Amino acid sequence: MNLLLSDNKLHLRFAPLTLTRPLAELRCGIYTNTERWKLLFPEATIGFETEQYLQKKFPSNQGIWINAQCIANEQLAEAIASLDSNQSLYLNELCIAFKGDGRLQVQHQDSSLIILENRWDLYLKNDQILEQDFKMATLGRKSSVLEQNNLLIGSPKGLFIEEGAKIKGATLNTETGPIYIGKNVEIMEGSLLRGPLAILDGAVIKMGAKVYGATTIGPQCRIGGELSNCLFQGFSNKGHDGFLGNALIGEWCNLGANTSCSNLKNNYGKIKTYNYELGQMQLTSEQFMGLSMGDFSKSAIHVPFNTASVVGVSANIFCSGFPNKYVPSFQWLSDDGMMPYNLSKSLQAASAMLARRNRALDQLDKEILEYLSNN
Numbered sequence: 001m002n003l004l005l006s007d008n009k010l011h012l013r014f015a016p017l018t019l020t021r022p023l024a025e026l027r028c029g030i031y032t033n034t035e036r037w038k039l040l041f042p043e044a045t046i047g048f049e050t051e052q053y054l055q056k057k058f059p060s061n062q063g064i065w066i067n068a069q070c071i072a073n074e075q076l077a078e079a080i081a082s083l084d085s086n087q088s089l090y091l092n093e094l095c096i097a098f099k100g101d102g103r104l105q106v107q108h109q110d111s112s113l114i115i116l117e118n119r120w121d122l123y124l125k126n127d128q129i130l131e132q133d134f135k136m137a138t139l140g141r142k143s144s145v146l147e148q149n150n151l152l153i154g155s156p157k158g159l160f161i162e163e164g165a166k167i168k169g170a171t172l173n174t175e176t177g178p179i180y181i182g183k184n185v186e187i188m189e190g191s192l193l194r195g196p197l198a199i200l201d202g203a204v205i206k207m208g209a210k211v212y213g214a215t216t217i218g219p220q221c222r223i224g225g226e227l228s229n230c231l232f233q234g235f236s237n238k239g240h241d242g243f244l245g246n247a248l249i250g251e252w253c254n255l256g257a258n259t260s261c262s263n264l265k266n267n268y269g270k271i272k273t274y275n276y277e278l279g280q281m282q283l284t285s286e287q288f289m290g291l292s293m294g295d296f297s298k299s300a301i302h303v304p305f306n307t308a309s310v311v312g313v314s315a316n317i318f319c320s321g322f323p324n325k326y327v328p329s330f331q332w333l334s335d336d337g338m339m340p341y342n343l344s345k346s347l348q349a350a351s352a353m354l355a356r357r358n359r360a361l362d363q364l365d366k367e368i369l370e371y372l373s374n375n
Contacts, residue, residue, distance in 0.1 A: 001041055001043065001044045001045070001063070001064070002044065002045045002047060002061045002062060002063025002064065003037055003041065003044050003045070003046050003047065003061075003063045003064055003066055004047045004048070004049055004060065004061055004062070004063040004064065004065050004066065005022065005023075005024035005033060005034065005037065005046060005047070005048050005049070005066050005068045006023075006048075006049035006050075006065055006066065006067055006068055007022055007023045007024075007048075007049060007050045007051070007068060008023070008067045008068065008069055008095075010023065010069065011023065011050060011051050012276040012277045013118060013119065013275075013276070013277050014026065014116070014118075014119050014122075015119070015276035015294070015312075016250065016276070016292060016293065016294030016295075016310060016311065016312045016313060016329070017119070017122075017233065017248060017250050017292070017294065017295075019294050019295070019312065019313050019329065019372055020054075020250070020251075020294065020295045020313060020368055020369075020372070021054070021058070022048045022049075022050035022054060022058050022068065023050070023068040023069065023116075024037075024046075024048060024068035025048075025058070026122065026233070027200075027216060027218050027231065027233050027234065028071075028116075028122050028125075028126055028129050028216060028231055029071070029126060029129030029130045029132065029133035029134075029198065029216060030130065030133035030134065030136075030137050030180055030198045030200070030216070031133055031136075031137075033068050033070075033071065033072055034046055036071070036072035036073075036133075036136070037066070037072050037077075039136065040072055040074065040077040041077065041081075044063075045061060045063065046061075046063075047059060047060045047061030047062075047063055048060060049065070053367075053368060053371040054368065056364055056367065057364040057365070057367075057368065064080060064083070064097060064098070064099050065097060065098050065099075065102070066080065066096070066097045067094070067095060067096050067097065069094075069115050069116045069117065070091075070096050070113055070114070070115055070116075071113070071114040071115070071116070071125075071129055071132065073110075073113070073114075073132060073136075074136075075110040075113075076096070076097075076108070076110065076113060079097075079106075079108055079109075079110070080096075080097045083097065083098070083099050083106070084099070084104075085099050085100050086099060086100035086101055086102060086103050086104055087099055087100075087102065087104045087105075087106055088102030088103070088104065088105050088106065089106050089107075089108050090105050090106070090107055090108065091107070091108045091110075091111075091113055091115070092107075094115065096108055096113075114128055114129055114132070118284075119248065119292060120246070120248075120273075120284065120286055120289055122231055122248055123214070123229050123230065123231055123246050123247070123248065124286075126196070126214040126215070126216060126229065126231060127177060127196050127213065127214035130177060130178065130180075130195075130196035130197070130198055130213070130214055130216070131177065131178065131196060133180075133198070134158075134160070134178040134180055134196070134198075137160065137180060138160045138180070141160075143156075143159065143160045143161050144161040144162065144163055144165060145161075146159065146161060146167060146172070147167060147168070149168060149169055150167055150168070150169065150170050150171070150172065151170070151171045151172070152172050152173075152174070153171065153172070153173040153174070153175060154173055154174035154175035154176075154195075155174055155175075156174075157174075158174030158175075158177070158178040158179065158195060159172060159174050159178070159179050159181075160178070160179070160180050160181065161181045162181060162182050162183040162184075162185070162201070163183055164183045164184040164185075165181045165182070165183065165184065165185040165186070165187070166184075166185070166186045166187070167181070167185075167186075167187040168187070168188065168189050169188075169189030169190060169191075170187045170188075170189065170190070170191040170192070170193060170205075171191070171192050171193065172193045172194075172195075173193065173194045173195065174195050175195075176194055176195055176196070176213060177194075177195035177196025177197070177213050177214065178195050178196055178197075179193060179195040179196070179197045179198075179199075180197070180198045180199070181199050182198075182199060182200040182201040182202070182203065182219070183201045183202070184201060184202050185199050185200075185201065185202065185203050185204070185205075186203075186204045186205070187199070187204075187205040188204070188205060188206055188207040188208075188209075189207055190207050190208040190209075191205045191206075191207070191208065191209045191210075191211070192209070192210045192211070193205070193211050194211065194212050194213055195213045195214075196213040196214045196215075197211060197213050197214070197215050197216075197217075198215075198216045198217065199217045200216075200217060200218050200219040200221075200234070201219045201220070202219050202220040203217050203218070203219060203220060203221045203222070203223065204221070204222050204223070205217075205223050205224075206222065206223060206224035206239055206240075207224075208224075209223055209224050209225060209226070209227075210225070210226045210227070211223065211226075211227045211228075212226075212227065212228040212229065213229065214229055215227055215228070215229060215230050215231070216230075216231045216232065217230075217232050218231075218232045218233045218234030218235070218236070218251070219234045219235065220234060220235045220357055221234060221235065221236050221237065221238075222236075222237040222238070222239040223238055223239070224238060224239045224240050224241065225238060225240060225241040225242045225243065225244075226241075226242070226243045226244070227243075227244050227245070227247075228243075228244070228245040228246070228263075229245060229246050229247075229288075230244050230245065230246070230247040230248075230249065230290070231247070231248050231249065232249045233249065233250050233251045233295075234251045235251045235252050235357060236249050236250065236251060236252060236253040236254065236255075237253070237254045237255065238255040238259070239257075240256070240257035240258065241257065241258055242255065242257065242258045242259045242260040243260045243261070244260070244261055244263075244290055244291060245261070245263035245264075245288065245290045246263045246288045246289050246290040247261060247263070247290035247291045247292070247293075248290075248291070248292045248293070249291070249293050250293055250294045250295035250296075250297070250313070251295045251296075252295055252296045252350065252353055252354065253293050253295065253296065253297050253298065254298045254299075254353070255298075255299050255303075256298070256299050256300045256301040256302070256303060257301045257302070258301055258302045259299045259300075259301070259302070259303045259304075259305070260303075260304055260305070261290045261291040261304075261305035261306075261307075261309060262290070262304075262305065262306055262307040263288050263289060263290035263307060263308075264287065264288055264307060265287075265307050268287065269287075270283060270284060270285060270286065270287065271283075271284050271286050271287065271288075271289045271307055271308045272284070272308065272325075273289060273292075273308035273310060273325075274310040274325065274326035281325075281326070284308075289307060289308040290305075290307070290308070290309075291305045291309050291310075291311070292308075292309070292310045292311070293310075293311040294311060294312045294313035294314075294315070294329060295313050295314070296313055296314040296346065296349075296350050296353075296369070297311050297312065297313065297314060297315040297316070297317075298315075298316050298317065299317045299318070300317065300318035300319075302320070303317055303318070303319065303323065304321070304322055305322070305323060306322050306323070306325050308325065309323065309325050309326070309327075310325065310326050310327070311323075311326075311327045312327060312328045312329030312330070312331070312372075313329040313330070313369070313372050314329055314330050314341060314346045314350070314369060314372070314373070315327045315328070315329060315330065315331050315332075315333065315341065316331075316332045316333070316341055317332075317333045318332075318333070318334055319333055319334050319335050320335055321335070324338070329372050329373070330343065330346060330372065330373045343369070343370060343373045346369065346373070347361065347366060347369065350365075350369070
């Protein structure tokens with residue numbers, strides 16, 4: 001079986017995170033949608049329908065078309081597996097999947113299906129997604145034991161610890177949702193963790209960190225300070241004090257000590273944020289929205305981000321006051337203003353960061369970054 005996971009022509013709606021990946025590769029809850037479909041159909045070959053400049057790294061195929069806005073679950077997998085040739089699956093007016101030309105419409109009966117419609121749905125719906133993923137990840141499995149020098153508040157059924165995780169002197173609260181701790185995670189003493197929460201393989205929670213749900217911390221991240229309802233895609237650092245709330249952080253980002261971001265306007269009004277589809281600021285219906293940051297971007301110490309700030313890919317922010325609410329990709333922003341970030345220097349910095357995790361920037365990544373620097 002081949003599956004084709006489609007951005008459904010909404011690639012820019014989820015930028016800046018999707019500037020470097022298809023929609024299906026966004027991590028929310030515990031998994032990416034690619035990972036969910038691999039769990040549900042282990043023998044399937046996964047392809048992607050996305051922007052042309054990403055297709056070399058994320059190739060297409062001739063598979064069953066699936067809308068990557070939809071968070072995969074067992075009911076959806078069963079409905080897709082039962083589609084006949086030339087049938088399409090809809091939830092009300094939204095096309096979820098189709099075979100062939102999909103001319104024969106079938107209505108999906110699962111009204112609880114989680115659908116991502118905007119970038120901020122990643123944090124708004126992360127509690128629901130975490131609950132669903134936690135059941136998928138832990139069904140029929142036994143958790144490692146939480147050592148007695150930690151404090152668990154709530155049911156142990158809401159805590160799952162993978163092998164190799166080290167947890168010392170932490171407080172974990174599952175009364176508000178489950179907590180999933182991946183392989184070889186380290187949670188240092190004094191950490192306060194409240195579900196729903198996922199901490200993925202190899203991540204480190206620094207001493208005294210305070211993490212509120214619904215939060216996802218991707219693989220190999222380093223987290224300190226205070227987080228509330230945040231998603232880190234992976235390999236990013238916020239290792240020191242500072243607050244992030246309702247934030248979306250890409251891969252290979254670094255937030256300097258005491259970097260913080262407002263997530264609420266002083267007048268409690270509705271929030272405006274940059275919309276990549278429109279190429280301008282957009283008024284939303286949301287009251288809470290923090291920082292959205294694309295891959296390879298960085299902030300210096302003490303950078304204070306405004307509510308709903310958006311930073312593109314490979315930007316470097318080191319101003320002493322509030323940065324612009326929108327910082328494009330490949331820009332340096334200082335007290336002297338904004339200037340272009342040279343591609344060769346940005347690739348050197350990215351390679352150096354990857355080398356710290358024993359990884360290398362491959363040619364396909366370089367080509368994606370080169371495209372973004374020129375467009």
